[in-house]
Amino acid sequence: MQDTLIKNGLIVTADETMQADLLIVGGVIADAGEALDRPGANVIDAAGQYVMPGGVDVHTHLNLAVGQFKVSDGFFDGTAAAAFGGTTCVVEHPSFGPEGCSLMHQVQVNKQEAVESCVVDFGLHGVFQHLNSQTLDEISSLLSEGVSSGKIYLTYGGRLQDPQILSVLNQAKRSGLLTAFHAENHDIIEFLCQRFKDENKLAAKYHAQSRPDYCEAEAIYRIISMAQAVGNVPVYIVHLSTAAGLLAIEAAQDRGLPVYAEVCPQHLLLEDSCYEEPEKGLQYIMAPPARKAVDGAALWKGLKQGSINVVATDHCSFNFADKFTHGKNDFSRAPGGIPGVETRLPLMFSEGVLQNRISLNRFVEVVSTAPARLMGLFPRKGNLAPGADGDVVVFDPNMEKVITPNILRQNADYSPFEGRLVRGWPTTTIVRGRVVVQQGRLMVEKGWGQYISRKRCLKPR
Ligand SMILES: [Zn+2]
Structure with missing residues (x-):
């Protein structure tokens, strides 16, 4: 699997906010830091956007x-x-x-x-x-x-x-x-x-x-x-x-x-x-x-x-x-x-x-x-620490949309939030290191999602 390098974004987790690049290797978070480089990686430019679990x-x-x-x-x-x-x-x-x-x-x-x-x-x-x-x-x-x-x-x-x-x-x-x-x-x-x-x-x-x-x-x-x-x-x-x-x-x-x-x-x-x-x-x-x-x-x-x-x-x-x-x-x-x-x-x-x-x-x-x-998914899910699954959303905090069924991928014929103006929308979604959605397109085949065997409940903090 190709490595993924998300550059120039603002990394936001439950604990911290920092300007840094994020590297995913083999489907797993490998590193976060300034000016990371990775020859051969799929580079995603996240300038002006948030990079979140x-x-x-x-x-x-x-x-x-x-x-x-x-x-x-x-x-x-x-x-x-x-x-x-x-x-x-x-x-x-x-x-x-x-x-x-x-x-x-x-x-x-x-x-x-x-x-x-x-x-x-x-x-x-x-x-x-x-x-x-x-x-x-x-x-x-x-x-x-x-x-x-x-x-x-x-x-x-x-x-x-x-x-x-x-x-x-x-x-x-x-x-x-x-x-x-x-x-x-x-x-x-x-x-x-x-x-x-x-x-x-x-x-x-x-x-x-x-x-x-x-x-x-x-x-x-x-x-x-x-x-x-x-x-x-x-x-x-x-x-x-x-x-x-x-x-x-x-x-x-x-x-x-x-x-x-x-x-x-x-x-x-x-x-x-x-x-x-x-x-x-x-x-x-x-x-x-x-x-x-x-x-x-x-x-x-x-x-x-x-x-x-x-x-x-x-x-x-x-x-x-x-x-x-x-x-x-x-x-x-x-x-x-x-x-x-x-x-x-x-x-x-x-x-x-x-x-x-x-x-x-x-x-x-x-x-x-x-x-x-x-729900026993942590630490694989819900964070960006090294070793966690490479599950990342790149989120544009300035993108504005009015919610209507037409702009949504869902199959339902309405949204209970229809007509609402929202600011902030995901632009790229990555699951275990693979881009699943980018620029409004589904990039993977059916069945890319895996069953996650959950462990026991951990307290929220
Ligand atoms: Zn229910």
């Missing part, structure tokens, strides 16, 4: 199918979109498998498909959808397959009940699995949805009202309490969306409990008034829903101060056409989920760094280093 998005659904609906991407288009957006590694949350299937089933099915299609590296989460003695035994097989985290849902068909959650947490503590949670109170949501149905309140805005903030806060508080009962076992809250939920997390962290949180750009940037947009309101159907401005402000603060550790996307690109066809007469029938893997870095830079909500180094930390650490 590639983005790590630890919450995607690139290959999800739910009932009659399937996301529009698949692993090829989904990871191409990731690469266009400066992300070099994703960790996929598989959907629920066939009823009664083993814990390994969805991991194996997704691994096989992903390995043939991905253009960036990938890992897989486990998913709990029922519990029996076999499931608990299988947790150790997950870990030996490099799947060091598993998700429990507190809502949807495959949700677990509290006694089952306690059993999983107990086994997770023994084996070292990081348990991730979709935290919403299922019964309250069902109750409210039924009430809205009875009252013929079926417009998109009732989607948000059917999943109020206290549903999330209650679920988070319950999860933390169970983790505490089991013996302070680490838990990871995916797509945190409310100030009330954050309060529960911060109270636990203040008591020294290992509770980690992830936030998504949609909960930092969208507000629930979006559901009132005529027709387009259905675009934003997702769970948790868009919240209030006060929630967004609290989440930004948590991200800055460190009580929120990770920015991921929950990328789940059901088409607007499907959402509209099925949801126009009843919000609850629209498939839930939005695309976002391609716009995460530009949005977080433009809205986070340039709006002085987070520092430049904190930006790199939350989109790359901290998720890599928590």
